[in-house]
Amino acid sequence: MHKDLPKVFAVPIDKTIKNNKDIFIGQEEERSNQKNINMSDINKIFNDKTHVYKTKVQITTSKEEKIVELVGIKNNALLTLKGESIPIVDIINIKKV
DSSP states (O other), rough: OOOOOOOOOOOOOSSSSOOOOOOOOOOOOOOOOOOOOOHHHHHHHHTTTTOOEEEEEEEEESSSSEEEEEEEEEEEEEETTTTTTTGGGGEEEEEEE
16 A cells, blocks of 8 residues: 655756845935934834734824824824824824823
């Protein structure tokens, strides 16, 4: 009952394989007299042990100051529980409430 598997012929590869892509992402910085928030401050909120699905934060933008419940981040914008999208470049200050 013991059957051997068929022999497999492996073709040797004599050439270099270049199947990796180099991707470069650049972004123009917007200059303003107000200091924008650092991305590490936002990451601290999402990496906190108390953040399971949503976190209540106070966001200060160039136009307004409001308290929202953050649920995620997508395409350089913060997403709120009410479906709002707040661009990160507009945020001046963010703190957990």
